[in-house]
Amino acid sequence: MSDISILSFNIRDSDINALLAAERMSRSVIESFSATTDPSEVLDLLQSTGVWLEDAVSNLQERTLRINALLNERVNAAPAVARLNPDVLRLVFTFVADIENRPRYPRKNTWVRLGHVCRQWRGVLLGAAHLWARDLFAFPQGFSDILPRTLGVPLDLNLYEFGKWRTERRLLDLGLPLLDRARLLACYPTSPADVLSVAESLCAHPIPSLEEVQIIVDSSRSASFSIPHTQLTDHSHLHRLSMTNVFLRPPSSCSALVTLEILLEDYNLDMMPSSATLLGILSMSPRMQTFALQGWIDRNDAPGATSVEPIIMAQLIQLKLHLGSRENNRLSAQGGLQRFVASLRLPALTHADIAEFAWPDEIAAFVSSVNTILTTSAGAPSLKDCARLTVAHGLHNGNQSSFDFELAELRRKSGKGSHLRVSLQVSESHEPEDMALTVSAFERTLYTHGMAQRVKCLDWSANTQVMTHFAYWVAAFAHFDGVEMIYVRSDGHCSLESLSARSLLLPSGGMLLPALRRIVVDDRFLHERLGNVTLYQLGIVRPLQSRRAIGKPISTLGVEGLDIVTGGQHDMFKMLTRVQSTMGVELEFSLVDDNTSEWGECGTNVRFIYPDTGSDGTAAVAALVETEQTSS
Structure with a gap:
């Protein structure tokens, strides 16, 4: 009960006089009661006086509790933590809420329990509308009680963190009506009807407060339905759009878009946008800093797939391209990555993560694409993450085999320049001939593009059966004069003979890798x-x-x-x-x-x-x- 309600109850002299009159009259009636006595007037007075007296006693009890609380507050005010400025307390609550808001972090709503420290903390917390707005569904059962505390602040609609007792359909029924107040919409629709409901809501009319949209559809469910390429309404402040196994075209005006993620985990989904669509989106997103694409690019998907004028992404600093081939349609994907990156200019790029599932005859196109990304960066070319190429081969023993190449840039600890690491991962199904041809093709392509001199580290990862192929790997890079380190990883028994000096010497007595200075062996079974x-x-x-x-x-x-x-x-x-x-x-x-x-x-x-x-x-x-x- 608030102080206002407690103090609003007043005891007047008339109330005391009525109480005394009821006491005297009731006593007189009891003492002189007879067969002709009419007690109705006294009973009415006693009843009304009793109701007032109950209210008075309750109010006095509340005042007793309030006075004791004030005494406790005076005692609790001594510690420094109780004298923190309300603005500092809000920062503390926000910090705790941020920690629990991380992905995969167990949600315990600790920031809510901080309100039990003392009355001051509780008062500040209950008035922190921005915290309740960003965690509207902290207590699903109390949703209707939390909503008024948001005080009109834009809402974070995390519709997949409700708890197992809620169905996704129920979440959408609660969340979508509040979309006009949303700052963030994150949902996990499980049916075509749910996806359409989300799409229709986002396409209905502009939402000025909307800044982030994240839609995740399970790949096993997305394959069972098709969603049309719906274009979102122009949400003027939308700066992050992330779509997994679903595609909704960004607004026609993407001037505020900073992050765009299109992740199609199943390469056979029919909702992959065309190259022309993707390039059109990028051309209208001058502020974009992060672009992630997982799926496949058809080189023949549109006549204008490769623009005449390159698109300059002046602020793009992070690029992620994970591309594969569709089943029974490998030829259409060949060169798709090369044509796509050739249309981009990335002067501010600092992080690149490029991966492609390809075939041996596509190695040159892949390395050319990586080289294009490196050479279009301003200043020193940078590949701070890595470029991974999975090269598929024919069927061996009924299974398709593949080699996993990784090309990564490593900064020297001294800060003077950088070097490249080339990694190869092979498995027991690989034939020596396939590996020799593929590695040689990869090596020649790197050499052709002028990247050979930057390779300082060779990383070989293999299992028991193929460790004897180590010599093929080293021999293929015989012309890489700058290699200083070989790192050998093995999940099986490493062949010491394959690592001996003979495998690294030419018949003439010279060295295959003249700059080699260190060999590191990682084999957990050697002991x-x-x-x-x-x-x-x-x-x-x-x-x-x-x-x-x-x-x-x-x-x-x-x-x-x-x-x-x-x-x-x-x-x-x-x-x-x-x-x-x-x-x-x-x-x-x-x-x-x-x-x-x-x-x-x-x-x-x-x-x-x-x-x-x-x-x-x-x-x-x-x-x-x-x-x-x-x-x-």
Whole structure:
């Protein structure tokens, strides 16, 4: 009860006099009651006086509670947290609400419970209309009570975070009528009728307050229906539009659009917009900073798919293109990416993520597309994320095989320039001939586009059956004189012979990769047959679990940002020393004893001696073994 309602009740002298009169009259009637006594007047007076007296007692009890609350507030005002400025408190509540509003974060509505700290906090929270407006459905059962607290502030309609007891249809029934007040609309429609309801609402009339729209349709459901390419009404402040497995054409005027995401996870959906449509949208979005497209681009989808005048995206800093081929229609997609990116100029681009599912004869087109993106960037070309190419091959044992290439730019720690890393992932279904041809084609294309000199790192990932193909991979990049590091990942038993010096030497005795300075091996199964010592490349590691078992090495360790090398000290060291002593490859590792529970307690840093010092590495191995035995 508020102070106004408590103080609105007044006890007047007439009320006291009526109470005293009722007491006297009732006493007199009781004392002189007879067969002729008429008590009706006294009963009416007692009834009215009793009602007033109940109200008076209740009001006095409320005043007692209020006075006690004021006393508690005076005591609670001593801590500094209770004296925070209301603006600071709103920032605190907003910060907590932002944390819980992150994707995949468990929603606990902690920001609401903060109102129980004290009366001041509760008062500030109940008056924070912007918080209630952005979390309108924090308590689904109390939706009608929360809505008035928004005080006309634009609403965030998160219609997929209601809870399992609500159906999606019910969510739309509650949320769509409030769309005229929406700042954000995020929904997860599950049927064609729901998608049409959302589309019709967004196309009905402009909504000045609408800033973000996110529509997610499950790919398994989207394949069962078709939604026409409906164009959204011109929402003047719409700056983010994200559509997954559904496409609604942005407004004809996209001047405010900053982020556009069109993600069609099923490449066989019929709602993929044409290249002409996409380029038209981009040409009318001068403020766009992020563009993401997942699907497929048909090179013949429209006569004007490639514009005569390139579209200059002056503010685009992030580009994501994940493209594939439709079933039984591979030829129509060939060159689609190349023609699309050729129509764009991206002077401000800083992050690019390019991926395409292609065939061997499309490697050149893919690399050309990546090179176009790099060379159209202002200043130093930048590919800060990565470009991934999945190259498909014919059927082997009834399964289609593919190679996964990755081309990524790595900034040097010194800040002086950058270099490229080329990665290849192969599986057991790959034939050596297919791999050799595909890798050679990829290498030639990079070399043709002048990107070979920037490749400093080769990353090879394979399983047991194909580790013997390592020599093919190295030989294919024999002309990449700038390669300084080879990183070998294996999910199976790594062949030491495939990593020996012979696989990296030419018949003439020269090196395939003359600039090679480091080899890193990551094989989590080597310890099963090579001994009882774990090696780490020099760097920062944090063991999450370390157990010593008799006759067994450390088997479970957590590593952050580092590459693991495991194996027995004698065989592994001999192999590494052989490679180092033959080619001058720098090998830096740290030895961690089995007894080590925390990093740095028993660890010993080891550096192999270079050949040009006159040592063949034997002394380094002997010193290392002696150090390890002493520490244990």
